[in-house]
Amino acid sequence: MARLAVYLRVLGSLADGGLSTISSEALANAAGVNSAKLRKDLSYLGSFGTRGVGYVVEVLRERISTCLGVTEHRSVVLVGIGNLGHALAGYGGFGSRGFRIAGLFDADERRIGENISGLCVRSMDELDAVIARESVSIGVIATPADAAQEVCDRLVAAGVTSILNFAPAVLVVTDIVDVRKVDLAVELQILSFHEQRKAAGLKAVL
Amino acid sequence: MARLAVYLRVLGSLADGGLSTISSEALANAAGVNSAKLRKDLSYLGSFGTRGVGYVVEVLRERISTCLGVTEHRSVVLVGIGNLGHALAGYGGFGSRGFRIAGLFDADERRIGENISGLCVRSMDELDAVIARESVSIGVIATPADAAQEVCDRLVAAGVTSILNFAPAVLVVTDIVDVRKVDLAVELQILSFHEQRKAAGLKAVL
DNA sequence: AGCCGCTTGTGAACGTTGGCACAAAGTCGC
DNA sequence: GCGACTTTGTGCCAACGTTCACAAGCGGCT
Structure with a gap:
């Protein structure tokens, strides 16, 4: 899934920040997704979080890296x-x-x-x-x-x-x-479409 | 939807090619999607195809352009x-x-x-x-x-x-x-993931 | 004018994805 | 050691997107 790559990037920032463990909710917030969705994504890789604590950042990074296949250059x-x-x-x-x-x-x-x-x-x-x-x-x-x-x-x-x-x-x-x-x-046209929708919605309100 | 923009681009090429009408199936092939999906997408903009013939390229272009909001620069x-x-x-x-x-x-x-x-x-x-x-x-x-x-x-x-x-x-x-x-x-990591999957699948076969 | 073939538009089934809520499990404090 | 709190893992349900299949409609041919 595409989100795994995002998790990996966020985890990189967190590791630089010196954090060693993280809960699913905190990581989900940082990645901009639902915490349940995140846990479900991770459970697809196997279960290796510790209940009551969260995930060990380094273990999680390595696990996702392996899955994405970016361990070998x-x-x-x-x-x-x-x-x-x-x-x-x-x-x-x-x-x-x-x-x-x-x-x-x-x-x-x-x-x-x-x-x-x-x-x-x-x-x-x-x-x-x-x-x-x-x-x-x-x-x-x-x-x-x-x-x-x-x-x-x-x-x-x-x-x-x-x-x-x-x-x-x-x-x-x-x-x-x-x-x-x-x-x-x-990509720009999709944004343009949303702009169009907003303008139409505004007109409907008036 | 994101596909509308693709349809618009393909229609541009077709119009340059001198085609005046096109069936949903031909356009779907050119855009790389299912024909039913394409028709459903277009029906969202209203119904203006002629049964037995197809869609008029110019009308369709204008309709999609209006919807995407790219008529006004x-x-x-x-x-x-x-x-x-x-x-x-x-x-x-x-x-x-x-x-x-x-x-x-x-x-x-x-x-x-x-x-x-x-x-x-x-x-x-x-x-x-x-x-x-x-x-x-x-x-x-x-x-x-x-x-x-x-x-x-x-x-x-x-x-x-x-x-x-x-x-x-x-x-x-x-x-x-x-x-x-x-x-x-x-994007590259997602491709890498697919590569990983292919490699794993190959290993499973052996 | 009537029939035939082609294409649209859409209803219904299907699979996938997202989200809630809760039980299991582990840690911390006492 | 035990209880309470926290957090994971997951079963269930709803919503969405996709696909199939088919009836309705239009043009062309005779």
Whole structure:
């Protein structure tokens, strides 16, 4: 579940704060969810809280990390070094959460060789080799929409089984491949929809 | 619902392709959803398809646009011009979907005055004035996590009622304010979780 | 004009998710 | 050692979202 990742992040902050144990209710508040839901989520991983006390922060972190599979560092490749790809390559949040960027790729000849926070942009020709050599299982697509499907197919052919897609396009893949989509414009439109609802509601009141 | 935005985007491509009408099933395939679900979504907006034929693309686009509230151009402010903020400011997808960036803001004095694709980075001191003058209702937060809540509070105080949060932090807001969260690291961790599951499943088979 | 095939719109069943409430269990104080 | 308090783990129920299946309606063909 998606919430596990949030719990893990919150637990990280708490551990930095020096807290050693935490109750489900406190953690639920910090993560912005119901305490019962949190306990149910955790019970899915097995029961290892102590009644009357709560959960031991370190044990819980390790347990969730194991479940999410971030104990072993996973390698990702990033394809499409445009505006967004540039930002993603420079984003420090990946490395600190157990992900290593194994390679940056772009179809544009002029971008090849460019250095972004210590990583060199490679040609698409090297894609398969890098994926195989570093046993990459996750690919990130930050290309324009019209190139997304082709890039996706190449990634899957090279052995990638999970894809994070930032391009505004619907990807069709085999069902053994997981795809998550992040579309910035769609997010804004959803907010716009809520604004519209609020405005309509206001008008109804008047 | 989130899918409406996807339908709208797909319809845009179809309209460019010169198609004038489309059946629910074809559109559902293009959007990657079940056809019954799509029809139910559309029926929520009223019934205006013609049985035996399908939906008129232009009518449908206009109807969805109205519902999402993107007919009137909405203004957004973007706070935090780091790696990600830079990319968002330069991302062309906003303007083409009916959103106008009313201002870029950053707390770092050194960034103020910087020009990003025609927009100038402003001081946080000007935030309230710009929001009021341009009647901005949507704010985008791309700051580090520890600054997110403070920025959020300032945005809400200035009159913003919808927030898109890229910072890895849980924001607490009044219930009249809508918050959508996009956390890149969490997205990767979810994929990592699926990878973990696949690996475990494989091991179970062996 | 009448029939046939196609597509919409929707009612009903299903599975999933969220939330309450309570019993089990463990700790702290005396 | 024992009782009271705290917190977990979970059974049950309601609400939501999804899917199936089918009747109603529209266009085209004869």
